[in-house]
Amino acid sequence: NYLSALGLLFGLALFGAGAATAAPPIVIRFSHVVEDNTPKGIAALEFKRLVEERTRGKVKVQVYPNSSLYKDREELEALQLGAVQMLAPSLAKFGQLGMRDFEVFDLPYIFPNRQVLKAVTQGEIGRELLAQLEDRGILGLAYWDNGFKVMSANTPIRLPVDLKGKRMRIQPSRVLEAQMEALGATPIPLAFSDVHTALESGLVDGTENPPSNLYSKKMHEVQKHVAVTNHGYLGYAVIVNRKFWNSLPADIRATLERSLVDATRKNDEEAEKLNSQALNKVRESKNTTVLNLDAAELQAWRKALEPVHRKMESRINKDLISRIRKAAA
Ligand code: LMR
Numbered sequence: 582n583y584l585s586a587l588g589l590l591f592g593l594a595l596f597g598a599g600a601a602t603a604a605p606p607i608v609i610r611f612s613h614v615v616e617d618n619t620p621k622g623i624a625a626l627e628f629k630r631l632v633e634e635r636t637r638g639k640v641k642v643q644v645y646p647n648s649s650l651y652k653d654r655e656e657l658e659a660l661q662l663g664a665v666q667m668l669a670p671s672l673a674k675f676g677q678l679g680m681r682d683f684e685v686f687d688l689p690y691i692f693p694n695r696q697v698l699k700a701v702t703q704g705e706i707g708r709e710l711l712a713q714l715e716d717r718g719i720l721g722l723a724y725w726d727n728g729f730k731v732m733s734a735n736t737p738i739r740l741p742v743d744l745k746g747k748r749m750r751i752q753p754s755r756v757l758e759a760q761m762e763a764l765g766a767t768p769i770p771l772a773f774s775d776v777h778t779a780l781e782s783g784l785v786d787g788t789e790n791p792p793s794n795l796y797s798k799k800m801h802e803v804q805k806h807v808a809v810t811n812h813g814y815l816g817y818a819v820i821v822n823r824k825f826w827n828s829l830p831a832d833i834r835a836t837l838e839r840s841l842v843d844a845t846r847k848n849d850e851e852a853e854k855l856n857s858q859a860l861n862k863v864r865e866s867k868n869t870t871v872l873n874l875d876a877a878e879l880q881a882w883r884k885a886l887e888p889v890h891r892k893m894e895s896r897i898n899k900d901l902i903s904r905i906r907k908a909a910a
Contacts, residue, residue, distance in 0.1 A: 606641045607833065611667040612650045612659065614773040616797040620727050620855055621669055621817060622646050624848030631840035640833060642667075648774035654753070661718050666825045669725055669817040673752040678717055682710055685897050685905060687756035689812050689886035695853075697909045698726070698814060706904060711818065720826050723819040723841055725848040727791045728856045729811035733800065734787030737870070738808035739878060741765075741885035750776050750788040755896060757789075759889045760813065773798075780804060791815050793852070796859035801869040808872045809860070810882050819845070 611628070615621050629642035645651075651659050653674055659665045675683035685691065692698040701707055702724040711721030732738050734747055745765035751757040753770040761768035769785050773794075779785045780803040787804065788795075789812070795801060819841065826834065864871045874882070894902060 604639075606639055607829065609640060609642045609667050609837075610645065610650070610665040611642055611669075612645045612656050612665045613669055614648045614653055614656070615646065615794060617646050618855075619793050619797050620848050620851040621725060622797075623851050624725060624844045625669065627847045628840055628844035631843055632837060635836050635840060636833060640837065648772070652772040652774050654772065660820065660822055663822050663825060665822075667819070667821050669819045671727075671752060672724075672814075672816050672818060673754040673757060675714075675818070676754050676756075680713060680717070681755075681896055682713065682898055682901055683818075684754055684756045684893070685901055686814050686816060687754050687760070688893060688897075688902070689760055689889055690883055691890075691902075691905055691909070692814050693909050695726070695728075698816070700908050701905055702726075702816065704908075706901070706908075714818075714820060715823065718823050719820050720823045721818050721820050722838070723845045725817040725819060725845060726852045727793060727815045727817065728852050730789040730791055730813045730815055731795065731807050731860075732787065732789050732810050732812070733795060733804040733807045733869075735805045736786075737806050737872075738787075738810075739872060739874070740881050743808075744787065747786040748784075750779055750785040756889065756893050757813075759892050760886060763886055763889050763892075776800065777803065789813065791852075791856050792859035792863065793855040796862055801863045801866055804869060806870050806872070807860075807863060809874060810879070812882055812886060 611625055613621055613625060617623070617626065625644045625646070629644050632640050632642050650665065653670065654677060656665065656668050657670060657674065657678060660668050672683050672686040692701070707724060714721045732744065734744065737743060741764050747766045748769050749761045749766045750771050751761060751768045758768040771779055771785070776788060777798050777800060780788065780800060788800065790800070795807070801807070829837070860871055863869050890902070
């Protein structure tokens with residue numbers, strides 16, 4: 582009858598309006614292993630903010646910090662399977678995917694300063710390395726910096742010999758393994774989320790990390806001594822699932838890429854700022870001594886770690902190492 586036909590029409594109209602306004606947003610799940618108050622944590626949230634604002638909510642970015650979704654190794658698998666769409670693992674972790682060239686970033690003292698590092702990541706070498714990820718179903722979109730690493734332990738550290746016999750947590754990387762062995766230490770690869778507990782329980786004696794990671798994870802509460810060795814680099818590659826990225830409408834993708842450029846700038850600014858702040862805060866905690874090394878002491882670290890380069894030349898493309906050395910010369 583007339584009334585129920587009207588009701589049906591009305592219902593259809595409502596349903597239509599509802600469907601038009603409630604087009605489901607595109608969801609990007611961005612998983613990472615560090616705290617929100619780190620360069621990577623802040624940049625991930627900045628990316629979220631910019632994307633949601635610029636796409637007017639058509640894209641939602643869900644950031645999962647602190648290994649709340651996946652630990653180091655699992656997150657790489659999850660990305661390849663499409664369970665998450667975006668990550669920013671440290672460059673040291675790509676060796677696990679069989680991407681040995683990425684291990685070049687772990688070579689001790691390979692970058693004399695940030696300028697050389699930036700020239701490498703922003704130039705041809707950086708692009709070539711990211712392109713290697715494609716046949717793993719991954720697109721590499723940017724590098725995020727987190728500066729240079731310090732050494733920490735519960736006994737004083739001034740010279741390489743001070744780490745002799747120590748059990749040192751490393752990221753899973755053959756180069757970092759060789760680095761600790763060159764110091765006479767035992768390398769123990771552990772997921773980042775397990776480091777604090779491992780230090781506290783004595784499973785490991787010490788570790789290496791940029792100050793921002795050390796401080797934000799409260800490692801200084803379970804480590805008495807830090808030496809500012811700046812012996813190695815820690816940076817990230819921002820990566821996405823290739824199929825997912827290529828399936829996005831071109832205009833959306835362009836907005837995401839523009840937002841990533843801005844988030845990258847934010848990351849790199851925060852990396853400089855937070856790493857120096859973190860060292861001061863660790864000092865102020867009075868729980869931990871922070872030792873700045875003089876030129877002769879730094880030279881001793883350089884010398885002790887030099888053999889790692891020769892040892893790794895058979896693993897990492899020699900040509901790549903010499904191109905980086907040239908950039909640094
Ligand atoms: C680590 O495992 O030490 C770091 O890679 C953690 C991070 O993502 O900064």
